[in-house]
Amino acid sequence: MRGRLDASAQAPDEAGDEGRVAPFWEGPPRSVGAAFLDLWRAGLALWSVFIRTLYYTFRGRREKGDVLKYALEMGNRSIFFMTVTMGFTGMLFVHQAAYQLNQITGDLQLVGAAYIELTIRDLAASIGGVVLATRVGAGIAAEIGSMVVTDQVDAMRMCGTDPVEYLVSPRFIASVFSGTAVLVYTAFIMVVTGMISANLYFDVNPKIFFNFSFVDWHEVLTGLVKCVAYCAAIPVVSSYCGLSTFGGSEGVGWATTRAVVNSAVAIILLDAIISTSAFFIFY
Amino acid sequence: MIRFEHIVKSFGEKTVLDDVSVTIRTGEVFFVIGQSGVGKSVLIKHLIGLLRPDAGEVWVDDVQVEKLEERELAPIRKKCGMVFQHSTLFDSMDCLDNVALPLQKYRKLSLQNGRREAWKYLSMVNMKDFAHHFPSALGDGLRKQVAIARTLTMGPEYVLFDEPTTGLDPMSARRVDHLIRDLADTTSVTCIVVSHDLKSIFGIADRIMMLYRGRIQLLGTRDDFTRSIDPIVEQFISGSPEGPIEV
Numbered sequence: 001m002r003g004r005l006d007a008s009a010q011a012p013d014e015a016g017d018e019g020r021v022a023p024f025w026e027g028p029p030r031s032v033g034a035a036f037l038d039l040w041r042a043g044l045a046l047w048s049v050f051i052r053t054l055y056y057t058f059r060g061r062r063e064k065g066d067v068l069k070y071a072l073e074m075g076n077r078s079i080f081f082m083t084v085t086m087g088f089t090g091m092l093f094v095h096q097a098a099y100q101l102n103q104i105t106g107d108l109q110l111v112g113a114a115y116i117e118l119t120i121r122d123l124a125a126s127i128g129g130v131v132l133a134t135r136v137g138a139g140i141a142a143e144i145g146s147m148v149v150t151d152q153v154d155a156m157r158m159c160g161t162d163p164v165e166y167l168v169s170p171r172f173i174a175s176v177f178s179g180t181a182v183l184v185y186t187a188f189i190m191v192v193t194g195m196i197s198a199n200l201y202f203d204v205n206p207k208i209f210f211n212f213s214f215v216d217w218h219e220v221l222t223g224l225v226k227c228v229a230y231c232a233a234i235p236v237v238s239s240y241c242g243l244s245t246f247g248g249s250e251g252v253g254w255a256t257t258r259a260v261v262n263s264a265v266a267i268i269l270l271d272a273i274i275s276t277s278a279f280f281i282f283y
Numbered sequence: 284m285i286r287f288e289h290i291v292k293s294f295g296e297k298t299v300l301d302d303v304s305v306t307i308r309t310g311e312v313f314f315v316i317g318q319s320g321v322g323k324s325v326l327i328k329h330l331i332g333l334l335r336p337d338a339g340e341v342w343v344d345d346v347q348v349e350k351l352e353e354r355e356l357a358p359i360r361k362k363c364g365m366v367f368q369h370s371t372l373f374d375s376m377d378c379l380d381n382v383a384l385p386l387q388k389y390r391k392l393s394l395q396n397g398r399r400e401a402w403k404y405l406s407m408v409n410m411k412d413f414a415h416h417f418p419s420a421l422g423d424g425l426r427k428q429v430a431i432a433r434t435l436t437m438g439p440e441y442v443l444f445d446e447p448t449t450g451l452d453p454m455s456a457r458r459v460d461h462l463i464r465d466l467a468d469t470t471s472v473t474c475i476v477v478s479h480d481l482k483s484i485f486g487i488a489d490r491i492m493m494l495y496r497g498r499i500q501l502l503g504t505r506d507d508f509t510r511s512i513d514p515i516v517e518q519f520i521s522g523s524p525e526g527p528i529e530v
Contacts (some may be wrong), residue, residue: 063375150447154333155371158360160388238316246294 004201049164049240056162056169066170074171075134075178082186085131086124090190091197093123098202108202112209115194121219122226124187126271129230132179133263140171142260143241145252145278153243168239172232178230180224187223206266218282235264284309285330285441285473290339292325299325300336300499309440310471312463314484314520316495317494320527324368325476326494327443330475331363332356344443361389364434370426372418378405378429379414385436404432408462422456432460439486440467444476448483456480461486481520485509493519495528 098111121146144167147153153163191210196203247256285307292300299322307313315323321403327333329341332348341348343359351359372381382404383397392400405411408428418426429449434442442461448456464487466472478484484491485505493500493508493516501508501516518526 150371151367151368152369152371153372154328154365154369157333158331158365159385160357160360160383 001016001038002012007244008102037097045244046237046240047055049168049243051235052162052164053168053236053239056165056181057173058067060165060169062164062170067173070171070174071141071178074175075182078132078135078179081135081187082131082182083129083189086128086186087189087193089127089131090119090193093190094194094197098198100255108198108204109208109210111198111202111204112195113211113214115238116191116210116212116220117211119187119190119194120215120223122271122275124190125183125223125226125230126267128186128190129226129234130264131265132231132236133234136175136179136255136259137241137259137263140235140238140241140243140254141255144239145255147247148243149243149251150247163243164239167243168235171235171239175231176228179234180227182233184224193282218278222274222278225278226271227272229274230267233270234263237263237266284342284344285386285475286340286342287329288340288342289379289490290326290329290336290341292329292334293384298497300494302338303419303494303499305492305502306451307473307475308490309473310467310488312467312474312476314491315475315494316484316491317500319479319517321494322497323494324445324479327365327445327475327477330441330443331360344465349468352379353411357389361437362439362440363443364437364503365443366427366434366447367447367489368425368432368447370495371417372426372429372433374418377415377417378410378421381418381429382433382436385433401432404436405429408432408436422455424451424458426486427451427455427459430474430523431459435466439472441475443475444478446477446479448478448480454480456483457486463487 093117094111097115098108101108102110144163145155147167153167156163158164193208195204195206198209199206241255241259243260245251247254287303288304289306290300290303291298299320303322303326315326317323326332329336330343332351332353333397335349339349343363346359347374348356349358351373373377374382376384379398381400383392383394384403386392386397386400387394390397390400402411402414408431410425410428410432413421413425413429421429430445431442442463447459451459460483463474463476467474467489476483476488484510488505490501490502490504491508495515501511501513503511504530511520512516514527518528
């Protein structure tokens, strides 16, 4: 081991391997293999955080008021941001859909029905989830990452406490409840702003727009399952990114970026899994 | 006794520790010194399983630490307390509860009994008067003393101090030095101290190890260091900006 490390630390001419042609497996296959191994290890570590979070959700002890504090932070303080971003997103969606439909058929009778079904089943949860992750996920990763680089997380471990118990599980519970509530509210906002857009630009009567005939109980159930799944994934993925922070403030920056990116990827993967499962179960 | 055997540790491309082997004797005050980023804290974190070596072995008494799973590390962490550089008290608890926390976790005491016991440890470090203060209301030196009290609650045989005097005013720094020396003299606890503070080093160390570029540059007593003619050791001790040490 030592010899190998020494050789790799030396410059090529010092190592005496000038002119040596590296075997092909030391090139791209090795890099790809290492990347897969890293991904596998990260996946295992993330899975471990998730399982421990579930365990401590039911069996762990929490500081009094922690869940409420985080629920207010993630829910109430996200409402303005979510209203603005998802409100405009709803308007844009309906504007684009109605514009295309107008050009093709000229009949906008069912634009509201189709949009409401899509919003309840998927759009509010998936787009809202990604938007929520940018705020909530970044905050969680930054907070935990700062604790890691100032040794507070190590101090917890030294006191015999699993950081997941005190740092992740309260955020997980808070996110599942308040995040889901925010996403349900988002669906409402998207429908309302969509109606405003349809009425303002295409003269669609609100009574015609608010057509829930396409919405079945399983559409609502699928949408709700997505909301809960995404709101469970965001704190787990973001906390994992925070807990794996290394280095100083630069490391916290990277953890924050990874939290947002990985949460978005998790949401898209969960969307694919839940949508496919719902299709096979209900259709 | 603590033994590091051929420890190698890298972070990405950077090899921080490169074949470090050292034995730390029971009851001594052992200093690890060197430039910032040379791997001093990294080395001591291996002892309690907060980091794992890429190669080599870490022994605490007769237990090989790097082979233990996270849940098996609890007895080692009880045996080796650590006082972190930033004190790392929990801001949501007052000093008494901070000290009582490990008593509840490790000794399974109730909150009331834990608090009662915590008073004793706060008096040991002369912090009884600050028991109900929150950490944010205390200066760095006082926070460090509370952190030491918290570490002592576990009844450690080894205490690891990560830059205990960094950022402290000279009086607080010397107070912490005395606490460390007293701890070793009165309770035979082995103290392993990571530091740059030359006053601390030459005031209380039994033995000193200097790390440079991931390897041991010199290991010896205070006299060995003052007599050393190694230009790297000389430059570090004199604090001169000119010399062979690469920044």
